[in-house]
Amino acid sequence: MDNKLYIGTNTKMTKTIAQTVSFLEALDLLTADISRDDMTLFVIPSFTALESAGKAIAGKNIRLGAQNMCWEDYGQFTGEISPVMLEETGVEIIEIGHSERRHVLHETDEWINKKVLAALRHEFISLLCVGETEAQKSLGIGNETLSIQLKSDLNGVVQEDIPKLWIAYEPVWAIGEGGTPASADYADEKHAVIKSVLKELFGESGAAIPVLYGGSVNPQNASVLAQKANIDGLFVGRSAWDAPLFNTLIRQVLSVL
Numbered sequence: 694m695d696n697k698l699y700i701g702t703n704t705k706m707t708k709t710i711a712q713t714v715s716f717l718e719a720l721d722l723l724t725a726d727i728s729r730d731d732m733t734l735f736v737i738p739s740f741t742a743l744e745s746a747g748k749a750i751a752g753k754n755i756r757l758g759a760q761n762m763c764w765e766d767y768g769q770f771t772g773e774i775s776p777v778m779l780e781e782t783g784v785e786i787i788e789i790g791h792s793e794r795r796h797v798l799h800e801t802d803e804w805i806n807k808k809v810l811a812a813l814r815h816e817f818i819s820l821l822c823v824g825e826t827e828a829q830k831s832l833g834i835g836n837e838t839l840s841i842q843l844k845s846d847l848n849g850v851v852q853e854d855i856p857k858l859w860i861a862y863e864p865v866w867a868i869g870e871g872g873t874p875a876s877a878d879y880a881d882e883k884h885a886v887i888k889s890v891l892k893e894l895f896g897e898s899g900a901a902i903p904v905l906y907g908g909s910v911n912p913q914n915a916s917v918l919a920q921k922a923n924i925d926g927l928f929v930g931r932s933a934w935d936a937p938l939f940n941t942l943i944r945q946v947l948s949v950l
């Protein structure tokens with residue numbers, strides 16, 4: 694693992710094209726002086742905004758991602774967006790298996806695995822999200838859940854793919870309005886579990902895969918979380934959607950690392 698802070702946001706279904714472009718322009722200006730040797734900054738907007746977003750930040754220091762992707766290149770998949778189509782937009786990262794896609798839209802590990810493999814085949818970075826539900830946590834099967842998700846979703850991923858793989862640990866009970874942020878100790882412990890599964894899957898080179906924490910990250914908990922040994926970055930929702938507030942949070946975190 695390098696010592697960079699990985700930090701980014703998925704804007705979910707909250708910004709129009711115009712709002713995405715002005716958010717990105719503002720964030721780029723505000724963070725322009727921060728060395729990218731210290732930080733990888735990424736934004737994952739809605740599909741409709743990707744082309745304009747790509748143009749707005751071309752040659753800039755913000756990396757762009759998509760919130761989902763079909764595993765097929767072409768075909769009879771009404772409503773889906775393929776890797777070939779995403780290549781045209783200039784995105785680098787594909788977010789796969791976000792909790793809302795798993796639990797609201799009922800995506801299965803089988804689909805998620807196909808998406809991870811398709812993203813890697815197309816040389817995108819796969820940002821795979823995993824996390825246990827409240828029920829799994831109370832049954833004491835959080836670690837098992839993470840292990841099942843990682844082993845199913847990364848089935849067929851090989852050593853050479855490791856530089857293109859990021860993981861986000863996002864406990865379902867911690868995400869969004871009404872979510873309770875995981876304590877830094879709890880998150881660190883689960884990140885350690887994830888890292889040990891990655892080691893089981895890929896050997897020592899699994900340690901190079903960044904593992905980001907997401908779920909109600911806010912200005913009060915961001916620095917404490919980011920300082921934990923097994924937390925390599927933060928995946929922020931609501932606290933990132935205003936560019937000046939996100940910039941403040943980023944600087945606060947960088948100042949303690």
Ligand code: PGA
Pocket residue numbers: 703863867868869870872907908909910928929930931932
């Ligand atoms: P939140 O979203 O920070 O608003 O909880 C996190 C996420 O869903 O990635």
